[in-house]
Every structure is written in structure tokens, then in C-alpha cells.
Amino acid sequence: MSRTQRLLDLIQILRSHRYPVTGAQLAADLDISLRTLYRDIATLQEQGASIAGEPGLGYVLKPGFMLPPLMFSEEEIEALVLGSRWVADRGDERLAFAARNALQKIAAVLPPDLRESLDTTTLLAGPDDNRADIDTALPLLRAAIRNEHKIHLNYRDGKGQASQRMIWPFALGYFEHVRVLIAWCELRQEIRHFRSDRIVSFEVYPQRYPRRRQTLLKEWREIEGIATDRN
Missing domain, CATH: 2.30.30 (SH3 type barrels.)
Known part of the structure; x- marks a missing residue:
């Protein structure tokens, strides 16, 4: 698991809890050490995440924090790529162009490790042999x-x-x-x-x-x- 993915998962876990969660529980959920967890929490706090708490007391994500809009999990990236490829194959010419263009815009602002996941995903959309002339x-x-x-x-x-x-x-x-x-x-x-x-x-x-x-x-x-x- 990439560090970007781990930080995203940590935010999602905190978001799912209304009350403080212990560091030990968070570390277990993420399958990482407590030391790594503390570093990840500090990184998120530096990036603006409103995480309250400290070792021994637990951590909670304060209401109102929004994830950066272009932070995706690897499966979310696979869904985006597969969906875009499906639209590019089965949509009309303008819709297909829009799908490819949107994917390029997303790729341009993704962190390097997630951009690599987008570029190398192996999920493919098969051809539509019965496609009609629908571009007009x-x-x-x-x-x-x-x-x-x-x-x-x-x-x-x-x-x-x-x-x-x-x-x-x-x-x-x-x-x-x-x-x-x-x-x-x-x-x-x-x-x-x-x-x-x-x-x-x-x-x-x-x-x-x-x-x-x-x-x-x-x-x-x-x-x-x-x-x-x-x-």
C-alpha cells in the first residue's frame, strides 16, 4: 500500500467514528506500527486535517474537514479508468472525447504514485461490435x-x-x-x-x-x- 493510500484510508477511518479512536486500534486497522501511525497523523495535521487527540487518549476528526478533491484509492482510480474507457468506446464522439479529456485532467494533478496507478491499470473495456452510428x-x-x-x-x-x-x-x-x-x-x-x-x-x-x-x-x-x- 502506498503512503498516499494509507493516509487516505486513515482519514476515512477517522471519518467513520464519532468518538475518539485509540492509536492502537487505528494502527491495527491499517496494519502499521504505532510509530508509523503517529507520523501519519502528524502529516495529516500539517496538511490541514483537524484531528484532535494525543497518544493514550485517542484521535477524532473534527466535523467540517473535507478531503482534497483529487485523493482517490486505487480501486476508485480503477473505476474511473474503466468507466472512462467504457464511455470512450460506447459513447458518441463528443462524449468519448470528454471522457478521455477528463481523465487527462485528473492525471495531471494526482500525486506521482496515484498517477502511476492510473496509467498502469489493467482493467479494460471490451469493444462494442454492435455499435450504431450515434455520433449525430x-x-x-x-x-x-x-x-x-x-x-x-x-x-x-x-x-x-x-x-x-x-x-x-x-x-x-x-x-x-x-x-x-x-x-x-x-x-x-x-x-x-x-x-x-x-x-x-x-x-x-x-x-x-x-x-x-x-x-x-x-x-x-x-x-x-x-x-x-x-x-
Whole structure:
């Protein structure tokens, strides 16, 4: 375990306790000696961590202390890299570029040992052999969701039946080989799911729909165990 990782783990352990924890217990949790623990606590205090206590009495992290925003565990780094690689492979061109760019920004400010973990992680995202040409549509759909704009949709369901819908898009689901637009459908007067590969054409309207997307998303989450229709 790197020292950076150990310091992060120490902060996380202290954060999980409301009352002082003995140095012996902290050292045991981290599998280090008491001398190393005391040095680590002193280092964190020098860096601004509000840790109160002393040997023999125990230590407690005072409320209000925030971790530096770019301190990650090795598993968190693996999750970031794997997620970014997945998005880069399955997202549209703009989203893929954003994922790679964000990872580069994180790498630029990480401590050297964590940067090495980011550069050398061996978790890979496999290719999507069924990837469709989505670079044009998905950025426009994401923008409509962000701006809470209505969309007029020409859609063809799984049986080949065509329909026109006025929808209020509020989420976009990325599955292994399918992208699903989640929206309130004015025709059906309920939340519906529209596969992006079945969208024939669409037009984004300039006016906003009358409800907040956060409210729609909350309602969808409450019924997602029931609503299984994918049109």
C-alpha cells in the first residue's frame, strides 16, 4: 500500500467514528506500527486535517474537514479508468472525447504514485461490435435533456409500427448494445422508454417542458422495478 493510500484510508477511518479512536486500534486497522501511525497523523495535521487527540487518549476528526478533491484509492482510480474507457468506446464522439479529456485532467494533478496507478491499470473495456452510428443524434438528445426541451419524435417500435410522439426527455440509459431515451410521453400520458436505434427522426423544440427533469427522474426511479416496457 502506498503512503498516499494509507493516509487516505486513515482519514476515512477517522471519518467513520464519532468518538475518539485509540492509536492502537487505528494502527491495527491499517496494519502499521504505532510509530508509523503517529507520523501519519502528524502529516495529516500539517496538511490541514483537524484531528484532535494525543497518544493514550485517542484521535477524532473534527466535523467540517473535507478531503482534497483529487485523493482517490486505487480501486476508485480503477473505476474511473474503466468507466472512462467504457464511455470512450460506447459513447458518441463528443462524449468519448470528454471522457478521455477528463481523465487527462485528473492525471495531471494526482500525486506521482496515484498517477502511476492510473496509467498502469489493467482493467479494460471490451469493444462494442454492435455499435450504431450515434455520433449525430445522441449529443442533441443530451442537450435536450439538459435544457428540458420537448422533442417531437418519429419512432418505430419493435414490431415495425411507426408513431409520432411529443416527449419530455429526462434521462438517457447506456446499456451494453442499446441506448434508451427515457421520457414523459404526451400521447401515452406516462413515462416511456425509446431505443435510440428505433428513432427514425426527431426535432428538438425550443420551449421547455412544464416539469423539472429531476422530478420526472425521481418518479421514474420509484417505478423502474415495474416499468419494463421498452416499446
